[in-house]
Structure formats: structure tokens, C-alpha cells
Amino acid sequence: xxxxxxxxxxxxAFSGFSLRAEEEMKVARAEPVMERDVTTQAQIFLDQQxxxxxxxxxxxxxxxxxxxxxxxxxxxxxETGKVDANLPLDSVYPVYTFYTIQDxxxxxxxxxxxxxxxxxxxxxxxxxxxxxxxxxRYHSAPEFLAKINKGMNLENLKVGDxxxxxxxxxxxxxxxxxxxxxxxxxxxxxxxxxxxxxxxMLDLYEGDKLIAALPITPGVAGGxxxxxxxxxxxxxxxxxxxxxxxxxxxxxxxxxxxNFYNLPSGPRNPVGICWVGLNKPGIGIHGTxxxxxxxxxxxxGCMRVANWDVIRLSKLITxxxxxxxx
Numbered sequence: 588x589x590x591x592x593x594x595x596x597x598x599x600a601f602s603g604f605s606l607r608a609e610e611e612m613k614v615a616r617a618e619p620v621m622e623r624d625v626t627t628q629a630q631i632f633l634d635q636q637x638x639x640x641x642x643x644x645x646x647x648x649x650x651x652x653x654x655x656x657x658x659x660x661x662x663x664x665x666e667t668g669k670v671d672a673n674l675p676l677d678s679v680y681p682v683y684t685f686y687t688i689q690d691x692x693x694x695x696x697x698x699x700x701x702x703x704x705x706x707x708x709x710x711x712x713x714x715x716x717x718x719x720x721x722x723x724r725y726h727s728a729p730e731f732l733a734k735i736n737k738g739m740n741l742e743n744l745k746v747g748d749x750x751x752x753x754x755x756x757x758x759x760x761x762x763x764x765x766x767x768x769x770x771x772x773x774x775x776x777x778x779x780x781x782x783x784x785x786x787x788m789l790d791l792y793e794g795d796k797l798i799a800a801l802p803i804t805p806g807v808a809g810g811x812x813x814x815x816x817x818x819x820x821x822x823x824x825x826x827x828x829x830x831x832x833x834x835x836x837x838x839x840x841x842x843x844x845x846n847f848y849n850l851p852s853g854p855r856n857p858v859g860i861c862w863v864g865l866n867k868p869g870i871g872i873h874g875t876x877x878x879x880x881x882x883x884x885x886x887x888g889c890m891r892v893a894n895w896d897v898i899r900l901s902k903l904i905t906x907x908x909x910x911x912x913x
Contacts, residue, residue, distance in 0.1 A: 626645050653802070688748045692720060699855045706851070714854055716744075723878060874893070875893060
């Protein structure tokens with residue numbers, strides 16, 4: 588029997604969870620009508636083009652607008668900062684999909700202390716919960732996942748649970764490169780990274796063409812932190828799953844001391860899952876253990892990027908590239 592769109596909505600409302608997932612994928616294609624869904628669709632589109640809007644939250648905001656303007660600039664479109672007919676948003680469909688928690692996911696979730704002295708005793712720094720694992724995998728704010736999964740206790744997820752998520756390209760931590768330096772990409776050495784500290788944005792250029800833009804957290808002078816140093820630098824190397832030497836003297840004054848801890852790798856390592864070192868000692872572009880604070884906190888002189896963004900950036904850059912910090 589052929590269902591009308593209205594009948595499908597009624598059917599979905601009274602069916603089991605697995606049927607809801609199935610029907611969401613099969614329902615006749617239509618443009619989203621809720622403002623949250625339209626904004627989410629635009630955020631996903633920008634994210635997939637590597638014009639990062641920040642975390643997916645279904646709400647307009649600072650980085651969403653900056654990403655949209657940069658995408659428009661890169662494609663010769665009017666820089667309105669508004670969603671219009673020039674954006675092929677229909678490439679993102681459906682807006683939402685489902686993810687079922689797998690046994691293998693538990694490998695990346697566990698006890699995750701926050702104090703360096705305790706972290707140094709661990710072999711790996713995992714996600715503290717399946718919710719944080721999901722948020723990072725789908726580039727999402729936890730409160731957003733709660734909104735699109737009403738009635739579901741996301742603080743008590745378990746293997747087998749199916750969770751509604753934005754249809755973004757997932758950050759698959761299980762597919763990360765093994766620990767160590769990534770191979771050089773000689774074809775990319777002419778590309779240039781521009782860091783805009785005031786805008787809290789990283790722009791990647793190939794010649795005159797802007798090919799990616801990501802929100803960052805730079806270091807700001809004062810408050811016991813170091814300022815991200817302006818200047819023209821070079822990338823010395825790119826390391827996956829780095830360990831981290833936590834030294835309060837280096838972090839706050841740039842002075843190496845004997846009061847330090849060696850922290851293991853993992854998504855909750857302070858520098859996240861990737862380190863891009865510059866020829867300025869102690870300074871680099873790296874991931875983070877708290878992606879929800881990107882652009883809304885300050886670093887100790889480095890440039891923090893969400894783990895899902897920094898690993899994709901690492902595939903577009905190489906040793907020897909120029910980094911200009913303004």
C-alpha cells in the first residue's frame with residue numbers, strides 16, 4: 588500500500604524505534620521546515636566542505652556565520668553570511684540519521700581523570716562517557732543530541748542503543764593513524780595557513796584560493812597564559828596520537844622545569860589526537876580534550892582545534908609549510 592506523507596508521520600509516531608529509523612531514511616524527500624533543521628543542514632554542509640561552523644547545535648552563531656562567509660568567499664558568492672539559493676544544501680539528506688552503540692566503542696570510553704598527576708598514571712586517556720564519544724564522533728553539542736533524542740537518557744547509554752545524530756561525516760577514532768609522525772605530502776608544501784587571532788579562525792590557502800577554514804582557540808596575553816606569537820613560522824612535523832609533557836612552567840611562562848608529568852595519548856589528552864609542531868618551541872596547532880570550548884576559552888600559546896577538524900586538516904598540510912600568525 589502506498590502511504591501519503593501524512594500517513595507516514597502518523598505511522599512513525601506510533602511505531603518502534605527501529606521503525607522510526609527505517610522510515611526516516613525512506614520518507615519522501617522534502618526540505619526541512621524547522622529552523623533548527625535548516626540551520627543544522629547548513630552546519631553539516633559547511634562542516635563537510637571543511638569550513639567549520641564549530642559544534643553542530645542547530646543554532647546560528649559566531650563560527651557558523653564566519654564559516655558561511657568564508658565558504659561564500661571561496662566560491663565567489665556574495666558574502667552575505669546568510670543561507671540562500673547559492674548553497675547546495677540538498678546535498679545533505681537526510682539531516683539526521685542513527686548510530687547504534689557498538690561493542691568496539693567501549694575501547695575508547697573509561698576512567699578519565701582530569702588532574703595531570705592522575706592522568707600520568709594511565710596508559711590511555713579515553714572519553715569519560717559514551718555521550719562524549721558520540722558528541723565528538725558527530726561533532727555535536729550534548730544539549731543538541733538531547734533535543735533530538737527526547738525521552739532518551741543519554742547519560743546512561745549502553746551497547747545496542749540507537750541514537751539519533753546529525754548526518755555529518757563521523758569522526759572515527761578507531762581509524763586514526765597510529766602514533767607517530769604522519770608522512771610528508773610534498774605536493775602541499777606551497778600551501779599556507781593563516782591564523783587570525785582576533786577572529787579565532789584558521790584559514791588554509793592554496794595560492795589565492797581559500798580551501799578550508801576552522802575555528803580555533805588561540806593564546807591571549809594576560810591571565811597567566813601565553814599569547815600565541817605573531818610571525819611567520821614553518822611546520823616541523825605532524826604527529827598522530829601524541830603524548831604530552833605537562834609542565835606548568837612551560838604552559839604559563841614558557842620556562843621548562845622539573846615539575847612535569849608525561850601524559851599518555853587519547854582523545855582526552857590536553858593536545859587531543861594530533862599535534863602540528865612549528866619552528867617556535869612549544870607552539871603548535873593541535874586537538875583538544877574539550878571541543879565545546881573552542882573559540883570560547885584561551886590556550887597557553889598554541890592553537891587548539893576540535894579533534895574532528897584537526898585530523899582532517901592534517902590530511903591537507905605537510906612538513907615545511909608556512910604558517911602566518913596575525
